[in-house]
Amino acid sequence: MFKLKNIARENILSLQPYSSARDEFSGNTGIFLDANENPFGKLNRYPDPYQKEVKQKLAELKEINTENIFVGNGSDEVIDLSYRIFCNPNKDKALTFTPTYGMYDVAAAINAVELIKVPLTSEFQIDLNLVKNFLSDSTLKLIFICSPNNPTGNLINNATIEYLLKQFKGIVIIDEAYIDFSTSESWIKRIAQYPNLIVSQTFSKAWGLAAARIGTAYANKDIIQLFNKVKPPYNVSELNQQAAINTLSNEAVFKQNLQIIKDEKEKLITELNLLKQVIKVYPSDANFLLIEVRDANKIYDELVNQKIITRNRNNIIQNCIRITIGTPKENMQLISAFKNISI
Ligand SMILES: *Cc1c(COP(=O)(O)O)cnc(C)c1O
Numbered sequence: 001m002f003k004l005k006n007i008a009r010e011n012i013l014s015l016q017p018y019s020s021a022r023d024e025f026s027g028n029t030g031i032f033l034d035a036n037e038n039p040f041g042k043l044n045r046y047p048d049p050y051q052k053e054v055k056q057k058l059a060e061l062k063e064i065n066t067e068n069i070f071v072g073n074g075s076d077e078v079i080d081l082s083y084r085i086f087c088n089p090n091k092d093k094a095l096t097f098t099p100t101y102g103m104y105d106v107a108a109a110i111n112a113v114e115l116i117k118v119p120l121t122s123e124f125q126i127d128l129n130l131v132k133n134f135l136s137d138s139t140l141k142l143i144f145i146c147s148p149n150n151p152t153g154n155l156i157n158n159a160t161i162e163y164l165l166k167q168f169k170g171i172v173i174i175d176e177a178y179i180d181f182s183t184s185e186s187w188i189k190r191i192a193q194y195p196n197l198i199v200s201q202t203f204s205k206a207w208g209l210a211a212a213r214i215g216t217a218y219a220n221k222d223i224i225q226l227f228n229k230v231k232p233p234y235n236v237s238e239l240n241q242q243a244a245i246n247t248l249s250n251e252a253v254f255k256q257n258l259q260i261i262k263d264e265k266e267k268l269i270t271e272l273n274l275l276k277q278v279i280k281v282y283p284s285d286a287n288f289l290l291i292e293v294r295d296a297n298k299i300y301d302e303l304v305n306q307k308i309i310t311r312n313r314n315n316i317i318q319n320c321i322r323i324t325i326g327t328p329k330e331n332m333q334l335i336s337a338f339k340n341i342s343i
Pocket of ligand 1: 201
């Protein structure tokens with residue numbers, strides 16, 4: 001059985017968090033002489049440490065309680081805090097499935113945690129036979145599953161994820177950075193069912209706020225409380241919170257842009273398949289396409305020469321390039337640029 005107190009680090013469970021002025025008094029009206037702020041100016045006050053307004057809007061949108069939401073400085077903060085909460089440095093381990101998002105590896109290294117990398121199958125799915133032996137290791141605390149996966153673009157099989165959630169006694173983090181582009185339902189709906197599930201999402205992709213650095217985690221409230229204890233008190237700036245609130249208030253724009261990106265993806269798949277340099281366009285549930293080409297290094301360079309920057313993934317998946325869906329005009333320019341390449 002999963003027990004949070006057996007999985008989280010002891011020093012984090014017993015941690016006495018920093019108590020900010022805004023923790024002790026959180027009303028909106030009054031004369032505030034408690035936080036050594038400057039009484040003059042527009043951005044002179046510390047922001048809400050728990051981002052209540054952002055969470056209220058997210059709670060309505062996702063149909064869950066605010067106590068199940070954590071807001072971070074990008075989902076990269078969610079990844080980093082997960083290591084810090086659950087993995088003792090130089091002792092505990094985490095596991096992920098490669099090729100995948102590079103930050104799981106970097107954040108593991110920063111936190112002195114060994115990250116076990118289990119290769120995905122040729123269809124970029126999880127092979128449970130390769131994972132089973134690791135699940136009983138009591139020092140394995142975290143499993144990262146990126147779905148839709150970056151850079152492959154595909155969703156990970158639901159039954160496989162469910163198996164891991166049930167069999168693994170540690171934490172399963174499902175990174176859903178691209179879920180809004182996908183045909184699949186979010187795992188957020190299953191949080192009540194799985195006390196060891198953390199779902200991570202971001203404002204950086206479908207919500208178009210990469211510059212604002214806002215990531216979210218959804219989990220059981222005991223897990224969220226640990227995140228709140230460990231995070232820096234004012235981890236999301238007032239400007240960023242306002243950006244999130246404004247964007248969430250304008251769902252029509254979000255939906256419209258999302259639809260354009262999805263339509264453009266379909267068009268781009270058709271166009272790319274007609275190009276002589278393209279061997280394969282992988283199916284995608286995200287806002288990017290992984291394509292196999294004849295000579296990725298050459299094609300990447302030739303595109304750069306025409307001022308079109310893609311992501312060369314040749315060193316990770318042979319002869320593959322990852323292309324983000326742009327505006328209709330940008331996508332047209334990409335196709336024209338391909339046609340100028342003479343291989
Ligand atoms: C882009 C991306 C993120 C977003 O990270 P932020 O810090 O929120 O910008 C998270 N996970 C994956 C897999 C991504 O590709």
